[in-house]
Amino acid sequence: MAQSWMNAVVLSGVALLAVASAGQRGPSRLVPAREAGPLASLEERAARDPDDSAAVxxxxxxxxxxxxxGLALAVLxxxxxxxxxxxxxxxxxxxxxxxAGDNRRALALTRQALTRCDEGSCPGTLVARAAQREELLAA
Structure with a gap:
């Protein structure tokens, strides 16, 4: 009898502790607080208008x-x-x-980007980066 009374007290304490700590969640630890601000604003812009290519x-x-x-690919x-x-x-x-380790698809997209840049104007940094990536992936 004394043991069941003791079990009830322990279980009540555990339940009380669980209920009391449920509302005391801290900030997400996935992204450090100092970096969450800019990322949150980018997420908000992209969510507000998924057709805004610059935001995405x-x-x-x-x-x-x-x-x-993986998150970058999910956004795209x-x-x-x-x-x-x-x-x-x-x-x-x-x-x-x-x-993500998918070099074959990466090479295809790099070549696609370079082809599009041949058709129109692209920033020189994009062309240089894509050309360097193509050279590395094609080797």
Whole structure:
């Protein structure tokens, strides 16, 4: 009898502790607090207008820069026609695919970006980066 009374007290204490600590969650530890601000604003811009290629590419590039190629690819997958329209998006997707280990698809997207740059004007940095990636992936 005394043991069941003791079990009830212990279980009540555990339940009380669980209920009391449920509302005391801290900030997410996935992204450090000092980096969450810029990333959060990029996410908000891309979510507000998924057709805003500059916002989507900037968010995907931020994920690539943070070593999260899967998240970058997920962002770009939400705008499937963006890779066909934007050499910058194809370049970021290529970098993400290299990070994810899919070099064959990365090479195809790099070549697609370079072809689009031949048709129109692209920043010199994009062309140089894509040409260097093509050379490395084709070797």
């Amino acid at each position: 590419v900037a968010l995907a590039q931020a994920f690539v820069d943070r070593g999260s190629p 997958d939400r705008s499937p026609t963006l890779l066909e329209r934007s050499p910058a998006a194809a370049d970021v997707a290529s970098a993400a695919l290299v990070g």
